[in-house]
Amino acid sequence: xxxxxxxxxxxxxxxxxxxxxxxxxxxxxxxxxxxxxxxxxxxxxxxxxxxxxxxxxxxxxxxxxxxxxxxxxxxxxxxxxxxxxxxxxxxxxxxxxxxxxxxxxxxxxxxxxxxxxxxxxxxxxxxxxxxxxxxxxxxxxxxxxxxxxxx
Numbered sequence: 001x002x003x004x005x006x007x008x009x010x011x012x013x014x015x016x017x018x019x020x021x022x023x024x025x026x027x028x029x030x031x032x033x034x035x036x037x038x039x040x041x042x043x044x045x046x047x048x049x050x051x052x053x054x055x056x057x058x059x060x061x062x063x064x065x066x067x068x069x070x071x072x073x074x075x076x077x078x079x080x081x082x083x084x085x086x087x088x089x090x091x092x093x094x095x096x097x098x099x100x101x102x103x104x105x106x107x108x109x110x111x112x113x114x115x116x117x118x119x120x121x122x123x124x125x126x127x128x129x130x131x132x133x134x135x136x137x138x139x140x141x142x143x144x145x146x147x148x149x150x151x
Contacts, residue, residue, distance in 0.1 A: 022145070023061060023145075024062075044124070048104065057069040057105075066111075072104055087124070098124075101125055104125050106124055107131060108122035132148050
């Protein structure tokens, strides 16, 4: 019985719980931050029109996976006119929705493939914390430590 107890305790020691320190925020001007933003830009420009730059609310990276919470804008801080965005003009998204929710905030998940980052999921203008659920909490536990209820 004691051997079983010791093996259970040791199993927890071998696989430590995820903690908030398992990720870092890539520094401004760093190669990693630039690569993440460059991976995001064409995806968001496809929906909002080019050019786009980002105000970063939150950027978390493990070096292999990343989570980004951003505000897209035109270079120099210009406002994006949602009524002129491709997602409204060509694809039928409702401009009034984005005007009512008050923004075009972006949530995105990326993975690193070799020396490049790839966007695997994103949203624009979400009003809920859609990512604090499966599969995101399982795939990105280090990045969503404070969002996912089971961590």
